[in-house]
Amino acid sequence: xxxxxWRCLCPRRHRxxxxxxxxxxxxxxxxxxxxxxxxxxxxxxxxxxxxxxxxSIELGLVTYWxxxxxxxxxAGPDPEHAVLYPGDERFEIVPDRHVRHDExxxxxMK
Numbered sequence: 001x002x003x004x005x006w007r008c009l010c011p012r013r014h015r016x017x018x019x020x021x022x023x024x025x026x027x028x029x030x031x032x033x034x035x036x037x038x039x040x041x042x043x044x045x046x047x048x049x050x051x052x053x054x055x056s057i058e059l060g061l062v063t064y065w066x067x068x069x070x071x072x073x074x075a076g077p078d079p080e081h082a083v084l085y086p087g088d089e090r091f092e093i094v095p096d097r098h099v100r101h102d103e104x105x106x107x108x109m110k
Contacts (some may be wrong), residue, residue, distance in 0.1 A: 003038060
């Protein structure tokens with residue numbers, strides 16, 4: 001299994017709106033793609049962000065995929081580039097333009 005991780009900085013005032021937008025765009029599209037095994041949304045407060053958005057929230061979307069073919073079906077031929085959506089700019093996010101992929105060696109949840 002492959003974990004695909006994308007992150008962005010989001011001003012706190014846009015947190016709720018962007019999370020709803022993320023669910024309607026990236027999460028929905030990923031889950032509709034054959035081979036997507038699930039997702040997680042992560043959050044942490046950024047008190048000393050290098051981009052000058054101190055006090056922003058860093059949000060992460062981790063999606064899980066059964067194969068590289070499934071990742072490419074979602075992300076296109078260059079899966080290292082982030083998939084961004086129209087409307088992202090309304091929330092003043094600072095998106096990572098590249099994503100990280102890791103092989104999931106073990107996963108257990110209770």
